[in-house]
Amino acid sequence: MIARRFFLAVALAVMCALAAAQDAEAQIEIGPTLSEILKRGFVICGMTEADGFAEPLDGNEWRGFDVDICRALASAIFDDPTKVMYSALPAKERAASLQGNWVDLLASGAPWTQSRDTGQRIIYAGVSLYDGQTFLVRRQRSFASARDLSGVSVCVQRGTSYELTLADFFNVRKAPYEPRAFETFEEAAAGYEAGKCDALTADASMLYAARAKFASPADHAVLPDMLSKAPRGPVVRQGDDQWLNIVRWTLYAMINAEELQVSILNADLALKSENPDIRRLVGVDGDLGAGLGLAKNWAFRIIKHIGNYGDMFDRNLGPATPMAMDRRINALWSNGGLMYAPPVR
Numbered sequence: 001m002i003a004r005r006f007f008l009a010v011a012l013a014v015m016c017a018l019a020a021a022q023d024a025e026a027q028i029e030i031g032p033t034l035s036e037i038l039k040r041g042f043v044i045c046g047m048t049e050a051d052g053f054a055e056p057l058d059g060n061e062w063r064g065f066d067v068d069i070c071r072a073l074a075s076a077i078f079d080d081p082t083k084v085m086y087s088a089l090p091a092k093e094r095a096a097s098l099q100g101n102w103v104d105l106l107a108s109g110a111p112w113t114q115s116r117d118t119g120q121r122i123i124y125a126g127v128s129l130y131d132g133q134t135f136l137v138r139r140q141r142s143f144a145s146a147r148d149l150s151g152v153s154v155c156v157q158r159g160t161s162y163e164l165t166l167a168d169f170f171n172v173r174k175a176p177y178e179p180r181a182f183e184t185f186e187e188a189a190a191g192y193e194a195g196k197c198d199a200l201t202a203d204a205s206m207l208y209a210a211r212a213k214f215a216s217p218a219d220h221a222v223l224p225d226m227l228s229k230a231p232r233g234p235v236v237r238q239g240d241d242q243w244l245n246i247v248r249w250t251l252y253a254m255i256n257a258e259e260l261q262v263s264i265l266n267a268d269l270a271l272k273s274e275n276p277d278i279r280r281l282v283g284v285d286g287d288l289g290a291g292l293g294l295a296k297n298w299a300f301r302i303i304k305h306i307g308n309y310g311d312m313f314d315r316n317l318g319p320a321t322p323m324a325m326d327r328r329i330n331a332l333w334s335n336g337g338l339m340y341a342p343p344v345r
Contacts, residue, residue, distance in 0.1 A: 030293045031242035033104055034077070042083040045070035046103035048091055051209040052316055052323040053108065062086045065316040066107035068306055069128060069234055072250050073105075075305040076298040095120045098237055105247055111203075111230035121238050125247040128233040129205065130329045130338050132226035133165050136192065136200040136207040139221050143199075146225035152198040153178040155188040165227050166201050185210075203230050205325075212322040224328060246292050253299040255341035256281060257308035259332055264307030267300065281344045288344060299344060309339060 030038070037043055045067075047054040053066045071081035087103050091110065097103050099121050110116060111131065112124045135154070137143045146169070156163050158181035170177040180197045182188040189210040192200035200207065204222055211217045234247050257263070260278050262270045270282045279285040283297035292298065306312060310332075317325040331337025 029242075031240050033237075033240045033243035034246065034293050037077060037104060041078075042085050043070060043074050043077065043105075044085050044087055044103045045073075046089045046094055046097055046106040047086050048089055048094060048106075048108070050205075051212060052321065052325070053205070056086075056088065060086060063316070065129070065312060068312045068316065069107050069251065070105075072254065072302045072306045072312075073247065075301045076246065076250050076253075076294055079295075079301045079305075081305045094235075095122055098122055098235060101237075104236075104243070106235040108232050109235040111232055122235050123238050123244060124231075125234045125236055125244055126251045127231040127338075128251055129231070131203045131205050131230040131232050133162055133201060133228040133230070134204050134207065134225055135223045136211060136220055137198065137223060139219055141198065143221075143223065146223050146227065147173075149177070149199060150175040151177070153180055153196075155180050155182060155192040155197040155200045157181070157185045157188050157202065158183055161228075162202055169227050189213075201227075205232075208317070208323045208325045212324070217322075217324065222326075224326075226329070242293060246294065249292065249344070250302060251309075252341035253281065253302055253344060254306070254309040254312060255332070255339055256344050257299070257303050258310040258339075259334065259341075262303055262308060264303060264305075264311050267304040270303070271300070277343065277345070286345075 047062060049056060053064045054062060055064050056062050070084045074083040075081045089097050094106050094109055098106055117124055135146055143149060154166060154177055156166055156179055163181060166179060182191055185202055185206060189200055191197060193214050207222050211220050214220060236244050236247055260281060262278055270278050271284060273279060280288060282300040287296040289296045289298040317323045327337060329338045331339060333340040
């Protein structure tokens with residue numbers, strides 16, 4: 001009887017050990033996208049040119065907010081933000097290029113909607129920028145809010161959702177307005193600057209970019225009201241959950257780093273922090289990279305090379321840049337904004 005119990009105990013111990021080994025192996029199994037990236041030695045990032053977000057320079061060099069998301073991924077994987085190949089894509093070719101495995105991700109796609117998230121075999125990994133339709137106005141008119149607009153003329157691109165949302169906004173308020181439609185947004189912006197209308201409407205990011213090209217950008221203000229929701233962020237193919245998690249948690253790590261006040265300037269000091277949240281984030285305690293197939297200091301690499309979310313925003317879009325964009329709803333949740341990420345733990 002004793003011998004039987006002994007052998008049963010040994011068998012149970014062996015089974016538990018094998019199960020634990022299988023779990024550990026499953027935890028670090030490399031998915032198809034990460035495997036291909038490691039094999040080729042760089043990330044392929046689909047980019048659509050946009051001021052402040054994705055601006056091509058010489059050769060394979062790009063700069064901008066969306067570019068830094070790709071550089072953050074390369075940092076997490078290779079500890080080298082230069083391990084990226086950028087693929088310039090027209091807006092109409094983005095989804096097909098991702099579906100066809102020509103790129104590993106889109107740094108930013110069209111605004112996140114249900115139909116795009118479910119109908120194109122792609123999935124949004126998170127929100128890197130909360131955008132939406134609003135107005136650009138002249139500061140001398142002293143419009144503090146979109147609700148102050150009445151009896152005004154508005155430049156807008158013809159045949160777009162902006163035109164429909166504009167009509168809804170004024171019709172619901174029963175406020176008079178005069179739409180002045182142009183074939184392209186660039187023509188609408190030029191018409192506004194030339195004084196052909198009192199306001200210009202489009203997504204806030206587009207308005208900030210248009211204002212930056214005006215002769216006197218400081219004479220114009222982007223109103224804080226949002227007429228629509230247009231969340232933007234990195235996009236991946238459906239079917240590779242590990243890669244989705246890597247892209248998602250790259251963004252989340254940068255948001256958490258800003259909340260914990262860990263930046264590109266003090267990343268090395270964070271390694272000596274006694275704050276348990278910081279120690280987990282930078283990989284001093286625990287190994288939270290294993291489940292992603294990455295090194296334990298994957299988040300530290302991102303912060304060291306790229307910085308936190310605020311670093312990325314300020315460097316490309318902030319007050320010291322031509323875009324001069326206010327954080328507003330893109331501020332951290334603790335500062336009255338919408339930027340919030342699950343904890344790294």
